[in-house]
Amino acid sequence: MQHVKDSLAAFLAGEMAPTAASAVQDHLDECRTCRAELEDLREVWASLGAAAPAAGARPTQWPAIRRRTFGQGARPAAWFFGRGALSRAGLAGVAVAAGLGLGIWVPGAGPGGGAGGGAGSVTTAAGTADGALESASLDSPWSGSTWLDSTQKSRLSDMWLSAGQTDGLTDDPIDEGSGS
Amino acid sequence: MDAKRDDDALMRGVAQGEEAAFRLLVQRWEGQVLAFAIHMLGSREEAEDLVQDTFVKIFRNASGYRATGQFQAWLFRIAGNLARNKLRRRRIVRWISFDPATHQTADTGPSPEEALLAGQTVLQVQAALSRLPGRQRQALVLHRYQGMRYKEIAAAMNTSLAGVESLIQRGMVALRRDLSQDREVRSDAARQG
Numbered sequence: 081m082q083h084v085k086d087s088l089a090a091f092l093a094g095e096m097a098p099t100a101a102s103a104v105q106d107h108l109d110e111c112r113t114c115r116a117e118l119e120d121l122r123e124v125w126a127s128l129g130a131a132a133p134a135a136g137a138r139p140t141q142w143p144a145i146r147r148r149t150f151g152q153g154a155r156p157a158a159w160f161f162g163r164g165a166l167s168r169a170g171l172a173g174v175a176v177a178a179g180l181g182l183g184i185w186v187p188g189a190g191p192g193g194g195a196g197g198g199a200g201s202v203t204t205a206a207g208t209a210d211g212a213l214e215s216a217s218l219d220s221p222w223s224g225s226t227w228l229d230s231t232q233k234s235r236l237s238d239m240w241l242s243a244g245q246t247d248g249l250t251d252d253p254i255d256e257g258s259g260s
Numbered sequence: 261m262d263a264k265r266d267d268d269a270l271m272r273g274v275a276q277g278e279e280a281a282f283r284l285l286v287q288r289w290e291g292q293v294l295a296f297a298i299h300m301l302g303s304r305e306e307a308e309d310l311v312q313d314t315f316v317k318i319f320r321n322a323s324g325y326r327a328t329g330q331f332q333a334w335l336f337r338i339a340g341n342l343a344r345n346k347l348r349r350r351r352i353v354r355w356i357s358f359d360p361a362t363h364q365t366a367d368t369g370p371s372p373e374e375a376l377l378a379g380q381t382v383l384q385v386q387a388a389l390s391r392l393p394g395r396q397r398q399a400l401v402l403h404r405y406q407g408m409r410y411k412e413i414a415a416a417m418n419t420s421l422a423g424v425e426s427l428i429q430r431g432m433v434a435l436r437r438d439l440s441q442d443r444e445v446r447s448d449a450a451r452q453g
Contacts, residue, residue, distance in 0.1 A: 089431075089433075120436050121432050121433075132404075144312050145311075145316060145319075149320075
């Protein structure tokens, strides 16, 4: 007769259909191995019960949850999020179209220049000692703004990586261990 | 009267921005989510964060909730996904820092020896649970501690009834193996000591 070990947890939990449970019971009456297995699982079940947390007093999380939902500044703008999906998609489309239109209309918009590329051309600071920054010339519409070149980006990524290691997000001792 | 509103009715209120409905929902379920999260994560602090994250997510997705009487399944699906994400991120089991003081057993008035033994059992079981694969642990915790039936767990974990049966069966067998190994190690140590 085939053992019923794979069904014992469901049997123990009373999760089997009556006919299936009856067949398992018949087998158990005759099979010492499966009876022993059932007893072991019963013990595990009891151990799990012993480790259940007491339903004692505990602080509610409501104040923190409230702050993050109904608190000031936590709720999304009703004029947008209060609408249906179609309306939101329409508004988003209008916003994107307006942004694109503005980009075409404003002379020299964008790093590299648009229609008025001459006036908005970018002066790089490649000659500086560390070459870390590129900056826009004063007559550019982007004057005052800065962005990072590849050197700076790699420094920034190093910082992120080291920050990740300190908070444990990227600290994986298993992976590190396998390499050594 | 509010206390009698079922979860679906409360969710309709939440979708309309009713704070009282949301508060009632949180109060009704946060204890169960917290217990679930403690068993999944092994840390009270992280479990409390998870409770908050779960309800914030529920609040933000309230308008997409379909009232089919499956709120519990939806709630634990969100909590379970968040817990497994946290486990994936950290991969470091923190059960060592498990604090029995914040996780008392239901026993009342045990002797010091009994308390020590009970504490050890709790730690052993929690450590063994923490070593289970995430989905096996989730299914077992929902079944044993939340009292959910296989059908409800299947809905909460987005899997089949047979899938749940298999997860729980494998989880129980793995726990038994783990606990018996632990016991052998301890009795060997006791003999040598």
